[in-house]
Amino acid sequence: MDLAPIDRLSCAADREAIAARIASAEPRPFIVTDGTARWPARTKWTLEFFADRYGDSPGIAPLEFGVRPPSGKATLLKAFIRHLDDAYTNLPGLWVGPKPEPADPPQSGWSFSWEPFKHDPALLDDVAPFPEAVPNLTACLPRDLFHALEAIHRHASFSIYISPRDTITPLHRDRHNLFACLVQFQGRKQVVLFAPGDGTSDGALAGFDPESPDDRLFPTMRGRAALGGRLEPQDMLIIPPNWLHYTRSENHSLTLSHNFFNAANLGDYLRSLLAEIGR
Template sequence: MNIVSEIVKQSYPIDEISSVNAATFKKNYLSKKKPVLIKGMANQWGATKKWDFDFLSNLNDVKDVYLLSDNFIQDDNRYKSASFKEYILQLKNAEKNNTTVKDYLTTLDIFKFYPHLKEDIDFSLFEKHTKENVVNAWIGPPNTISGFHADTANNVYAQIKGRKMFIICSTAFNKTMYPSKKHIYGAVASNVDINNFDASKYPEFKNNKFISVVLEPGDVLYVPQNWWHYVQALDYSISISNFGYTKKELYTLILKERIMQSLHKRGYYKPNNCFCCEKQ
C-alpha cells in the first residue's frame, strides 16, 4: 500500500528562512542538528540560471556514469553504465515529447568531470564549518525515489531545476524507522518502503513525527547528520548535494567508514548483505 500522501498529510512544516549568514547558520541549525529550508538561497547561482538539459548536453561527454531506477534503497535494482550526453539527451527528448524515462543519474561527482562548473555554485555558508566536502549531482525524470535512509554526514541540498519532495524524520525515532542491517557506505537504510507499506511488519512507523517540504528551483535544504529522509522527484530535475565533514570527523567518522567499506569489499564485513555488491 502506498502511504506517501498519508505521511505528507500528517507531516509538520519545516522551518523556513529567506537568508542567513554562516555564523547564524552554524549557531541555529548546524550545531543544533535542526533542519531548515533556505528559500531562494541559490536563485542567483550560475547553476540555477544556466543549468538545464540543453546546457548539460553541450558539455564534453563522459562515458562512465551510472544510472539507477525505481527505489534504490528498498528495491532490488541494479546500476547501468551509460554515456552522460546520451542520457541527458534522453531526458531532454522525454521532457519535450512527454514520454517516460525511468532511469536516473545519482551521486555524480560532477566537478571531477567538469571542474569549471564549480564557479556556478556557492556552498560557502556550509563549507566555512567543514574540512572536507563531497559534492554530487542528481539528475533525472519525475517520480524517481530515494527511500528512507540516514546519511552519516550533514547534507546541504540545492535544487537547481524542477521540484523535489523531502520527508524528514528525527534521530529520536531511530528505533521505529526500522533500520536495515544491510551495509551501505556512508548511511543507514530503513526497511520501510512507504510506496509499498506493510503495516504488519512496521506497526509503529506511522506514529513517528515527520517533516515534509517541496523544494523549488533555487531552494536549499539542510538535512542534519543521521536524520532520516525520503526523496521523490516531482519534475524533471537537477540537484546538487554537499556532504560536509569536520576536521574531527576526518579522523573518526570517515576513517571508520572507509575501513568498514574496505573490509566489506574484501568479504570480511557483511559479505553479500549490502546495497552495493548485489547491484553491480
C-alpha cells in the first residue's frame, strides 16, 4: 500500500497553515513538531515517572482494543510497566471481564487501561497550555463542564496509553465527530490514516492490516489513498473527525490521547452529543 507522508508543521513557523488546515472543508491530518514546547510533561513524563508516582494504581491489561467492558488481567500499573518485556502469561494479576481467559493467550495484550486524570486531575496541568495555533475549545472549558461532557458521552477526553512494543491499535475512527490528538512521549509509533467518505463501517474493517493489506478480504480498501509515518517522541498528531487510524508501537510506548472540538466541528459534535443524550 502506497502511503503519502504526513505533513510536519511547526506552531512557530506554520501558524497560518495550521489554521487553514483545521478550518478546511476537508481537513487532513498533520504532525505538530513543537506542540509540547511549554508542557511540563515534555521533560517529566516517562515510564519510570508513572511507575514511581502512580505505580499502585489499579487497572486492567486487556487483550483487545475497544471492547467494553474489557476482559483481561486486573493488575497494578507498576507491575504492568515492570513486565513490559515479559509474555502476557507472566504478568501478575487476576483475570476479569465477561470473556473467559484464553487457554493460549497471545504474547502481549493491549495497553494498560486506567483513569489517571479522574484520580489525579492535577495531571492535566502537565499537558497545558494546548498550543494556541491549534484551536481547541475543549481545553478552555471549566473543569466541571469538561467532566460533565465526558460523563454524557462516556468517554475520557484525555487518556494515557502505556503499551509494550508491537502493540497494535486496529483501524478505527473516534466517536462524536471529534478531533483526535496523539502525543508521543516515549517510544515510537507507526501510524496509518484513511480519509472518511466511503461509508465503510468500522466493523467491516475488523482484521484489516494496513501494513500488510489483503485486497481479497477487503476489496473496498484497494487503492484507497492513505497517509502514513512515524510518531517520534514529542510529536503531536492531529487527526480530523472521522479519519480512520491505525497505530503500531515500535518500542515500549507512552502516548497521550486527547479528543477535542473547536469552531470547525462544534455543530457536528453537539448533534452527536444530543443523540447520545436521547439514547
